[in-house]
Amino acid sequence: MNIPILDDEFKKLQNEYALELPELIDSIEKFLMKIEEQSEAESSMKDLKRIVHSIKGTAGSYELGWVSSLCHQFEDHIDDTLEEFNEIPQNNVQELLNYIDLFRCYVADFLKQSIDEESYVKNLAKLTNKEVEVGSVEKKKVLIIESASTLLKAYKLLITSLNMSYATAISGREGFERLLIEKYDYLITGHATGIVDGPSLIAISKVFNGESRGVKTILTTSIDELNLVPEQRPDFLVEKKLGMMEKIQDILEGKEELEPDSNVHSVEKILCIDDDESVLKLLKLSFSKIEGVEVACASSIDEGEKLLKSFNPNLVLLDYYLEEHTGVEILQELRQKHNYKKDVIFLTAASKEEELQKIYNSGAIGVILKPFVPKRLYNSILEMMKKTA
Numbered sequence: 001m002n003i004p005i006l007d008d009e010f011k012k013l014q015n016e017y018a019l020e021l022p023e024l025i026d027s028i029e030k031f032l033m034k035i036e037e038q039s040e041a042e043s044s045m046k047d048l049k050r051i052v053h054s055i056k057g058t059a060g061s062y063e064l065g066w067v068s069s070l071c072h073q074f075e076d077h078i079d080d081t082l083e084e085f086n087e088i089p090q091n092n093v094q095e096l097l098n099y100i101d102l103f104r105c106y107v108a109d110f111l112k113q114s115i116d117e118e119s120y121v122k123n124l125a126k127l128t129n130k131e132v133e134v135g136s137v138e139k140k141k142v143l144i145i146e147s148a149s150t151l152l153k154a155y156k157l158l159i160t161s162l163n164m165s166y167a168t169a170i171s172g173r174e175g176f177e178r179l180l181i182e183k184y185d186y187l188i189t190g191h192a193t194g195i196v197d198g199p200s201l202i203a204i205s206k207v208f209n210g211e212s213r214g215v216k217t218i219l220t221t222s223i224d225e226l227n228l229v230p231e232q233r234p235d236f237l238v239e240k241k242l243g244m245m246e247k248i249q250d251i252l253e254g255k256e257e258l259e260p261d262s263n264v265h266s267v268e269k270i271l272c273i274d275d276d277e278s279v280l281k282l283l284k285l286s287f288s289k290i291e292g293v294e295v296a297c298a299s300s301i302d303e304g305e306k307l308l309k310s311f312n313p314n315l316v317l318l319d320y321y322l323e324e325h326t327g328v329e330i331l332q333e334l335r336q337k338h339n340y341k342k343d344v345i346f347l348t349a350a351s352k353e354e355e356l357q358k359i360y361n362s363g364a365i366g367v368i369l370k371p372f373v374p375k376r377l378y379n380s381i382l383e384m385m386k387k388t389a
Contacts, residue, residue: 144188154245171193172194219234270313274317274322301330320347331364345366
């Protein structure tokens with residue numbers, strides 16, 4: 001089901017958000033200067049990461065993919081050079097200011113409607129000496145999680161022969177991180193893939209809302225009797241025996257179609273709690289054209305608690321970090337203090353496995369990862385509700 005969203009409304013909100021970016025860039029630069037001067041360096045680093053992390057998720061939701069990519073690489077640069085950062089902050093700050101200069105130029109050109117996306121992609125790539133993917137990929141893409149070199153080579157040959165592209169990961173944990181930030185059409189994984197095994201990864205892929213939300217999953221195994229719970233069941237199970245490559249080829253070519261899910265669920269009243277007004281505006285727009293759905297928004301915990309009583313939602317979309325509290329803490333309060341027993345879905349830009357695991361263990365029915373795609377949001381929510389019905 002495609003939910004129509006007026007492009008003019010979205011473009012208007014997108015432009016409003018872009019107008020907020022120069023002030024956010026100033027804040028980033030201010031914290032970088034404090035770090036360089038070693039003035040309140042620890043708290044400044046924390047605030048710096050918080051702002052960049054927030055921009056990364058929100059910009060992606062507003063289809064400002066280049067901005068989201070820049071923030072992602074900015075974070076990677078800090079993480080990769082953290083030890084050096086603490087010892088000689090001046091050198092690293094100067095490198096990060098190059099990102100800021102490029103960021104300012106991009107926003108200025110975007111607001112003037114004179115953006116050359118390809119040029120900015122190349123300039124961003126020069127800062128990190130690596131390719132940057134922005135926009136859609138025409139070929140279907142397969143993520144392969146496999147540590148055995150012989151089998152991996154066979155997968156690569158097959159996928160290339162089908163005119164598809166592929167990426168690889170040697171563990172379930174690495175594969176999970178790629179599924180969060182990169183778009184794949186198929187996931188091929190074995191059973192034993194490290195601390196995050198194949199079935200667990202498949203279960204996670206069904207409830208999160210990363211770039212590869214809805215990826216079709218193929219689990220390969222030589223185990224005769226798999227003891228899988230429903231959430232761990234793949235779309236396709238392939239035994240490791242003679243003919244397995246032909247079986248996988250049939251799947252990738254669409255010769256083995258999934259049975260459609262005939263269950264129909266609806267949600268009538270949605271309460272959105274997020275301290276980022278730009279996110280709330282986008283959430284309102286996401287649901288504005290859906291008949292029969294009412295939406296209420298709160299930008300604080302107190303406001304959310306009041307609406308919980310007066311609005312009586314049957315679903316809460318809850319930001320995972322709010323007023324120095326984690327979503328798990330807020331959810332516990334909603335359950336215990338307000339006796340709220342209906343569905344909760346978290347909104348988060350978190351990508352670390354340990355953080356996401358806390359979310360999955362909290363009692364929420366799923367996660368919508370920032371950036372989210374407004375046109376897909378309602379369908380994503382319905383899919384999560386189907387899986388927990």
